[in-house]
Structure formats: structure tokens, C-alpha cells
Amino acid sequence: CSPLRSPVSSAVSGLELSMEKAQHKYVGLPVTCAILICLFALQHYGTHRVGFIFAPIVCIWLLCISMIGLYNIIHWNHHVYRALSPYYMYQFLKKTQKGGWLSLGGILLCVTGSEAMYADLGHFSQRSIQIAFISVVYPALVLAYMGQAAYISQHHSFENSYHIGFYVSVPEKLRWPVLVIAILASVVGSQAIITGTFSIIKQCSALSCFPGVKIVHTSSTVHGQIYIPEINWILMILCLAVTIGFNNTKHLANAQGLAVITVMLVTTCLMSLVIVLVWNKSIFIALGFLIFFGSIEVMYFSASLGKFHEGAWVPITLSFIFMVVMSVWHYGTIKKYEFDVQNKVSVNWLLNLGPSLGIVRVRGIGLIHTELMSGIPAIFSHFVTNLPAFHQVLVFLCVKSVPVPHVEPEERFLVGRIGPKEYRLYRVIVRYGYRDVQQDDLEFEKELINSIAEFIRSGGADQNGFVEGSEKLSSISSGAIPLWEEGGDGEVDGPASPNKEINQQTVAPQRKKARFVLPKSAQVDAEVRSELQDLMDAREAGMSFILGHSHMKAKSGSSFVKRIVINFFYEFLRRNSRGPSYAANIPHASTLEVGMVYQV
Known part of the structure; x- marks a missing residue:
């Protein structure tokens, strides 16, 4: 739910800059809930009717954040590129020690959403996603974050803590156009999460790892575009519950960070098995892969666990519930088949x-x-x-x-x-x-x-x-x-x-x-x-x-x-x-x- 809700809430947060903090609850939360309800209510129509505008929206958004980032780098601090060196990461952890280690959980928000691209394979192939990420998405994100760092390096004091974010680094004359583009891009991002969820549930159901659900193909030409009513409404209820229940960006960030790093850590472990069992490579290659990437992910994972009581318990609870449902269904299905055979x-x-x-x-x-x-x-x-x-x-x-x-x-x-x-x-x-x-x-x-x-x-x-x-x-x-x-x-x-x-x-x-x-x-x-x-x-x-x-x-x-x-x-x-x-x-x-x- 957090990866689905976060793009919308992050985009809407731009409205808060021009308001007092006491007014936030009257604008941010209702607007976020309204966008989420509309998004889920329109799922049964499918994306093939409006899918042609997704690519232009995303391209405009990536171009926008990269240009703003480049402007901030040139205007505020053109030496910020030095932060790409691992030396500064080491110095940061050495100086801040435990506080810096715990802050790694928040840094995970910089990469959240990347795992959703690979879950949305119903729309795109693996190769197309890899090419798009390496050549377009990754450079745009690096420029955007470097631009924010350049701006913050020259603005150490803020009037309010909630003024720290993406929109404060956007030139004032461009904030409203950027806000509109951000909301449209957030809808596209959330749609990718929903579609990826539908694809995963369909595959789990086909493998008898999830109870039977109704699968509706919304397009006669693109087979990957599906709609699952039960999952759609369950997702909507969970997203609204998390949005209204927390109403705290920090807690939602902690929840999303733990969910994302857990997915990455599990993927790394499974990938090491694929290297040995599927690709028939040496076990030493698999161990090298596991140690190199696993050590980095374990560090981030441990930092996220430190925020368990600050919202990180949500993904653990939800994952446990769904794991129980899938395990019970799979166990019962196997027992039923064994009875048939006997x-x-x-x-x-x-x-x-x-x-x-x-x-x-x-x-x-x-x-x-x-x-x-x-x-x-x-x-x-x-x-x-x-x-x-x-x-x-x-x-x-x-x-x-x-x-x-x-x-x-x-x-x-x-x-x-x-x-x-x-x-x-x-x-x-x-x-x-x-x-x-x-x-x-x-x-x-x-x-x-x-x-x-x-x-x-x-x-x-x-x-x-x-x-x-x-x-x-x-x-x-x-x-x-x-x-x-x-x-x-x-x-x-x-x-x-x-x-x-x-x-x-x-x-x-x-x-x-x-x-x-x-x-x-x-x-x-x-x-x-x-x-x-x-x-x-x-x-x-x-x-x-x-x-x-x-x-x-x-x-x-x-x-x-x-x-x-x-x-x-x-x-x-x-x-x-x-x-x-x-x-x-x-x-x-x-x-x-x-x-x-x-x-x-």
C-alpha cells in the first residue's frame, strides 16, 4: 500500500508550501484520498484507453526534474558532484555513527518504486525496462537528487521542517506547473503498482498459491492488461486505511523503506540460487554476488528494522497475513490433490x-x-x-x-x-x-x-x-x-x-x-x-x-x-x-x- 500511496501523497505535498501547517489536514489528506478513490474506481475500464498519454507524462516529468536538478547544481553548488564518491559516504557514517546508520532507512526512499517496474512485466519486457532505466530514468533521478543537495547546501535553515523536500528546491515561478505534472506522474506511478499487483496475483493463482479470483482482461490486443475486482477493492481499503490512520509522511516512509529493502534482500538471495541452479555457474560466483549485494542490503535492512515502532510494522503485518493466506491455500490444495490420487x-x-x-x-x-x-x-x-x-x-x-x-x-x-x-x-x-x-x-x-x-x-x-x-x-x-x-x-x-x-x-x-x-x-x-x-x-x-x-x-x-x-x-x-x-x-x-x- 505504501508504494502505491506514496507517489500521490508526495505529489500533493506541494500544496502545503503555500499554507500554514494547521491547514494541511484540510487539504493534503482529503485530496490524496480523493485521487486514490478515483484511481481505483476507474480500474475496471482498463489502461488501454488512456495508456497512450502515460509515456508523454513520464517523459515530461523526467525531463522536468532533470532540468530543475541541473539548474540547481549550476546555480547553487556546482561542486556537489563530489558527493558521488564513496569517500563521503564513509565520512558521513564515521562522523554520525548510530544516527547516520539509522538515517539509512530514510535514504531508501530514493530508490523506492524501482522494484515496481519489474513487477509490471505484463506491460513491458525485461529488456525494455532495463534500457529505459539505465539510459533515461537513472540519470534523471541522479540529477534531481544532486540538485536538491546543491540547494540544501546553501539553505541550512528552514522556516518549518515540512519545507524540506523537492518542491522547496523548485524555482517559485515553476512550482504550480511542476505540481500539476507531479500529480499526473504520481497517478501513472500508482497505476504501475496496481497493474503489477494484478499480474503477481494472477500468476500466484495460476500456480495454486492464492485463492481463486475473477480476472478480467480489459484489452483484446494487450494480454497483460488485466483487472481483478477483489484485489482492487482490497487495495483501495488498505491504502485509505493507511493514509487516514497514519497521516504522517515519516511513518509511511519507514513502512515503505522496510518493504522495499526486504524485497531487494529476498531477490538477491533468490538470484544467487538462479546463478547456480538455472545458469549453471560456479557457486563462488553466486557467493560473490550474494556477499557483495547482500552486505549492502543487510546494512539498510537493519537500519529499517530500527524503525519498527515508527511505522515499519505495517508491511511486516500485512506480509504475514498474506503469507498465511497463501500458505493455507497451497497446503489445502495439495491435501485435496493427494486425496484425489489416493x-x-x-x-x-x-x-x-x-x-x-x-x-x-x-x-x-x-x-x-x-x-x-x-x-x-x-x-x-x-x-x-x-x-x-x-x-x-x-x-x-x-x-x-x-x-x-x-x-x-x-x-x-x-x-x-x-x-x-x-x-x-x-x-x-x-x-x-x-x-x-x-x-x-x-x-x-x-x-x-x-x-x-x-x-x-x-x-x-x-x-x-x-x-x-x-x-x-x-x-x-x-x-x-x-x-x-x-x-x-x-x-x-x-x-x-x-x-x-x-x-x-x-x-x-x-x-x-x-x-x-x-x-x-x-x-x-x-x-x-x-x-x-x-x-x-x-x-x-x-x-x-x-x-x-x-x-x-x-x-x-x-x-x-x-x-x-x-x-x-x-x-x-x-x-x-x-x-x-x-x-x-x-x-x-x-x-x-x-x-x-x-x-x-
Whole structure:
């Protein structure tokens, strides 16, 4: 919250120069809160409509502060460049000792915001951020801070302590234009923090490290521009609470400083692991990197901890709360998956039922979601035991988010057969990267049916025998046979997107109706044609979705901590989080939820 709120409050602080200190609470705080509320309220529109003005605003701001800094250097103290020497840093710490060491926590504010650029990778690439920072941002900031130092070196006495800051070093005739530019630039900076937060939450949710949230894609062309309503309003409430509760720039600075240096220290530690495990470099190179950067960051980190009671406790408290939420969710998700694996139904049990599976087979396609990549989920046996009827074509669908940014379309679908071909049982695994944008429901339906048909056409029908454990999956790309044709306008009853993500640009009241057909000119043998025709007939009859609705309970005899975590914390998060990703757009008339109690 502090990195998000600080740009706005810092920009608004320029209004305080022309007012008495008693009047600050009537201007600074209300204006800051108003800007923050407007900023969060407009998030659902996306940044693509106004994003074109962000670059000019930032460029004007960087040019402005660099020119003002250069003016102050020339006008007030052109020898200030000597402060770049590490010698003066050593002399400062030697002379001030403990006081100078504690002041390092405040110096961190000079670099806050830099970590947000790398969190906003949804909009920019890593290389573009590095080039922009080294060639434009860093020189402008150095000139700005050197200019302030040059001004302060000639103005040791101030009328009021709150007059010490950026705006006091701005020439008086330029203060109001600079204030306007600063407020606009602060909005852009805060927007980058919000967007970066959305991107991180999306990736954590895709990796099962955060409860399910609704993800809205606000742009049909830029996939990185997303909006998460729940996170947006939580951020707004936290920012307003911190702004109103503290109303003290010093305490907010301490909170932000500790948050930033903690991120940097953790990044340095993780980077040393990347050097060894990913880049396969010598461990001595990693140790040298860790010691050089880590020693500097530990010094700043210790100085920030010294201000724990002066506002630095806020980021620690918030990080602890979010760490508990993420840990509980991840732990519960793992336990749920382990229960599914331990209680999955043997494929031999299914095969012993015969082609009819011992139940009445009705027309249509039954799409059964499962987290398992092999075996039969327990919800299927639970369903057929209580309702002995099912569809003529069964598809066990597993949607997986893999720990890579993107999955190529030709590698997205893995299709296999369960049992002999007359059983009409298929397994489809759909893989998405944590930064992939999933198709809408109609597009996903086309891809799903086409991948199964292509699997049948390319030789899947030759798998007549089956031995448990020998199930094979094939990577299927777009089929060589077009299996649908577009008809007139109308609503399409089809499967949902395999994600909770919604693209605002693709929502329309009327859409083209797709009719799945098998072309007569397709060069396939009679047996394959028969299986393909069964698939097309089943699709024309309709597709139903069988979703598992689990309730987690700790086993009897579990420890007290486990009972609290599973029965209360995890269940609370599950009930208040978004449903399964594939359930976002499923027609309610085509959905059946099967409830089960998981004893973990």
C-alpha cells in the first residue's frame, strides 16, 4: 500500500508550501484520498484507453526534474558532484555513527518504486525496462537528487521542517506547473503498482498459491492488461486505511523503506540460487554476488528494522497475513490433490463394467473435470452409483497451469483414450502457462472437439487393447479436418472457458452458432468415420458438465493445528473465493455439481 500511496501523497505535498501547517489536514489528506478513490474506481475500464498519454507524462516529468536538478547544481553548488564518491559516504557514517546508520532507512526512499517496474512485466519486457532505466530514468533521478543537495547546501535553515523536500528546491515561478505534472506522474506511478499487483496475483493463482479470483482482461490486443475486482477493492481499503490512520509522511516512509529493502534482500538471495541452479555457474560466483549485494542490503535492512515502532510494522503485518493466506491455500490444495490420487478409481473397475459401463448411455457428451492426469476421479464412481446413467461420450478433462509463461497452441492439448474404442472414453489434458490468456467458451469448445477428432483420425482408434498404467496421451494441434461450420446468429450452448478469466472485448449478446459436422470428402476409413460420427452426433445432442464440489474435513485424530487450518481457514477461503476456473461461463442448465466430503 505504501508504494502505491506514496507517489500521490508526495505529489500533493506541494500544496502545503503555500499554507500554514494547521491547514494541511484540510487539504493534503482529503485530496490524496480523493485521487486514490478515483484511481481505483476507474480500474475496471482498463489502461488501454488512456495508456497512450502515460509515456508523454513520464517523459515530461523526467525531463522536468532533470532540468530543475541541473539548474540547481549550476546555480547553487556546482561542486556537489563530489558527493558521488564513496569517500563521503564513509565520512558521513564515521562522523554520525548510530544516527547516520539509522538515517539509512530514510535514504531508501530514493530508490523506492524501482522494484515496481519489474513487477509490471505484463506491460513491458525485461529488456525494455532495463534500457529505459539505465539510459533515461537513472540519470534523471541522479540529477534531481544532486540538485536538491546543491540547494540544501546553501539553505541550512528552514522556516518549518515540512519545507524540506523537492518542491522547496523548485524555482517559485515553476512550482504550480511542476505540481500539476507531479500529480499526473504520481497517478501513472500508482497505476504501475496496481497493474503489477494484478499480474503477481494472477500468476500466484495460476500456480495454486492464492485463492481463486475473477480476472478480467480489459484489452483484446494487450494480454497483460488485466483487472481483478477483489484485489482492487482490497487495495483501495488498505491504502485509505493507511493514509487516514497514519497521516504522517515519516511513518509511511519507514513502512515503505522496510518493504522495499526486504524485497531487494529476498531477490538477491533468490538470484544467487538462479546463478547456480538455472545458469549453471560456479557457486563462488553466486557467493560473490550474494556477499557483495547482500552486505549492502543487510546494512539498510537493519537500519529499517530500527524503525519498527515508527511505522515499519505495517508491511511486516500485512506480509504475514498474506503469507498465511497463501500458505493455507497451497497446503489445502495439495491435501485435496493427494486425496484425489489416493481415492481414484481403478481403470480396471471401469473396464469390467463393459462398453455400457453398467449404466444407461444417453446421447450427448459428458465433460467430467478432474485434477488427476491418470485414473478415474472418485466423483465419477460417486455419481454413477447414485444415478446409473451417463452420456454416450465421456471426456475426463484436466486443466493444468504449468510453471512456464506460455504454452504453444500446438502443445496445449494432450488427448488419450481410456479403454477400448467402443467405450468412447477419452482423457484430455489442457495446459496453460501462467501468463496465457485462455479462449472464450465457444473457441475452447471448438478446440476441444477438434483435438479429440484429430486424435481419432491420426491413429487413436488403433488402440483397441488397454492395460492399466499404459494409458498414452498424444499432443494434438489443430485438426486437419474442419469439423464445424458457422450458421446464423444465435446463442451457443457450449462449454465454458477453462479459466475464470473474462475478456471484456469478446462479450456480446449475439454470436455465431457453430454446427459440428463431419465433411463427406474426408479421407478416412469406415471405422474411424463411425467413431468421428458418434462424436459429432453426441456434440449435436449437447454437452453437459460434471463438476466436483468438495468439502474438506480433517481426519479424526489430526493435530489441533491441522484441524484449525483445514476445517476453518481453508474452508473459509474456499467458500469466499471464486469457483473453479472452468466454471465461470458454463450455462447453469448444463451443469451438475457432485458434492463430496474429503477426509484429509
